[in-house]
Each structure stands twice: as structure tokens, then as C-alpha cells.
Amino acid sequence: MKLSVIKQQRLWWTVSAVAVLTCAIAIGLCLVRFNAPLRPGLDFIGGTRLQLARDCSISANCDEAIDVAAVRQLLDAQGLGNSSIQAVGKRQQELIVRTRTLDVDARERLQGELTEAIGRFDPALTQIDTVGPTIGRELFVSGVLALMVSFFGIVVYLSTRFQLDYAIFAILALLHDVAIVTGVFAVLGLVAGTEVNSLFLVALLTVVGFSVNDTVVIYDRIREVANQREDDTPFGAIVDDAVNQTLTRSINTTLTTLLPLLAIFFFGGETLQDFALALTIGFASGAYSSIFLASTLLALWRERQPATAIATSDET
Numbered sequence: 001m002k003l004s005v006i007k008q009q010r011l012w013w014t015v016s017a018v019a020v021l022t023c024a025i026a027i028g029l030c031l032v033r034f035n036a037p038l039r040p041g042l043d044f045i046g047g048t049r050l051q052l053a054r055d056c057s058i059s060a061n062c063d064e065a066i067d068v069a070a071v072r073q074l075l076d077a078q079g080l081g082n083s084s085i086q087a088v089g090k091r092q093q094e095l096i097v098r099t100r101t102l103d104v105d106a107r108e109r110l111q112g113e114l115t116e117a118i119g120r121f122d123p124a125l126t127q128i129d130t131v132g133p134t135i136g137r138e139l140f141v142s143g144v145l146a147l148m149v150s151f152f153g154i155v156v157y158l159s160t161r162f163q164l165d166y167a168i169f170a171i172l173a174l175l176h177d178v179a180i181v182t183g184v185f186a187v188l189g190l191v192a193g194t195e196v197n198s199l200f201l202v203a204l205l206t207v208v209g210f211s212v213n214d215t216v217v218i219y220d221r222i223r224e225v226a227n228q229r230e231d232d233t234p235f236g237a238i239v240d241d242a243v244n245q246t247l248t249r250s251i252n253t254t255l256t257t258l259l260p261l262l263a264i265f266f267f268g269g270e271t272l273q274d275f276a277l278a279l280t281i282g283f284a285s286g287a288y289s290s291i292f293l294a295s296t297l298l299a300l301w302r303e304r305q306p307a308t309a310i311a312t313s314d315e316t
Helices: 009-034 068-077 104-118 133-161 164-191 198-228 235-267 270-303 307-314
Strands: 047-053 084-088 094-099 127-131
Touching: 009 164, 009 270, 047 104, 068 084, 068 094, 068 104, 094 104, 133 164, 133 198, 164 198, 164 270, 198 235, 198 270, 235 270
Parallel strands: none
Antiparallel strands: 047 094, 047 127, 084 094
16 A cells, blocks of 8 residues: 555645644643743752652551642641642652742751641652752753754754755754644643653653654655656655655654653653653654655645756755
8 A cells, every 4th residue: 555645735734733733722821821831840940849658558647648738728828829739649649749949947847747737758758859940940941952953953964965945844844743742741731730841851852853863764765766757757756655665664663662662651650751751742743744744845845846946956
């Protein structure tokens, strides 16, 4: 069976447009609610995060789930009413509290009052992180700068190896992938309280690298097929042939990459779960955009250009 990406190109564009629009709406809602495109984690806004787990070896200590309302009431009494509170774990025996930056005394006092209110915590499972707001801003700026530099490097590389229009459509596909990953995490931030941290930016950079690699493989094959065809061959037919010749390789590469990521998501622990999810969504989106967006948009553009321009680029 031969896939014709050109024949159904409007379908792929519609699917992507709807997905990106949905993501944009979710990001807009996050801007209204969190004053940021995503629910920012401790890494970016600074503060103190306490992750506490009840000691279930103590009799009756874990009979009931942690009462978030009781924790909220306690924090309100301490002037920490704007804090983020989450009860997590299968039986909701773990508590994550994110507050403004607390000194050691204030932190120990808060832990003591939480212990009195909702039960003893296991010291071995207690995790406390404090990040200053300046460091958080620096991390955010560095991450965004790294992302912009990577895009610029990709444009330079693809413009040199192919032509500028190849680079532009590859960047459009990458922006599509970044938008999808960001949009999904915006939705998760709104409905599940999922926060993004510096690992999220690492995931975005990794997605960009994977997606552009897949696009370069398809572009290479497009150029090879173009050189083998007559000059009057429609560019759409060239793209269809190139995509079909690389389709098996793209699917196999993506599936074999997703398998360990799914294993990390399910068995890698809570710390790596969001990171694995971002990569899984980004890699799947990257494979899709390379096949169905970067190639079809390039075909649309090239078929509207003078024949001499196409012939010149194919000789590059």
C-alpha cells in the first residue's frame, strides 16, 4: 500500500490547525490563571517545596487520605494562603506543598504543625527544595535562549545543506511540535495541577533534535528522488515517493524510541514521569509533522514557484 500525503494534505493541515488552536487556547487560559503560558514549577518562580509522605508503619496513621482542606486551613492561619497544595500517591498519603521561600525555622514550624494536624511523616521520604526567585528567572531565560539558539542553528544548517525554504518549513514543523507539547502540558496544568520545571525545557530541546533529524532524512530522499526524475515531474509526486521510501524507517525509529520512554513513564518514578511524557508526545508529534507537514508544505510552495527555481535547488 502506497501512502499519498499530497492527496490528503488538507486533512493533515486541518488536524494540525485544530490541535495547535486547541493548544493555543489552553496556553491562553494558563496566561490568565497563572500569569504564565504554563503552570510554573519551583525551578522558575522560586520558593520552598515540601514533599512529605505519611509513615504508614504507624498504626492508624494512613487510614484516611490526606485532607487537603485541613492543610489549606492550617496554611491560611500561618499567612501562607497562596500556597499550592497537592495530595498525591495511590492512597493520597503524600503531600506536596509549595510556598513562598521559607527560612529553616519557618519550615520546621510548618512541618511540626502539619505533623500534628494530619499525622506523622516518614523522614526517609521527606524532600525539601528551596530555589530563589533570581535563580528561577535565570533558569527560565537560559532555557528559552537555548531553544532560540537551537532554532537559529537549524535554520543555518538546513539552509546550507538544502535551501532556505526547506529550512523554513522544517522550522514550522518544529514549532508545531513545540506547540503540541506545550499545549498538552498547559491542559495538564489546568486540570491536574501539573507544573513544568527545567526538565521540561530539556525535553523540548530533545524533541526539536529528534524531529529535525526525521525531517532531514525525508528532505534528503526528496532531493535524491528529484534528481532521478524528469524535470517536469510534479513536486508533489516526488514528495509522495520520498515519503513512502522513508516511511518504514520513520515508523520503526519512532516506535523503538517510544518504547523505552513509555517504560520510563510507567516505571521510572514520579520525578521522571512528566519528562518522559513530554518526550513521548513530542517524538510522536515530530514523526507526524516530518511526514505530513514539512513535506506537504514544501511541495505546496515548490509547485507554486517557477520551474527554473526548482531545477536550481535540486542541483544543490
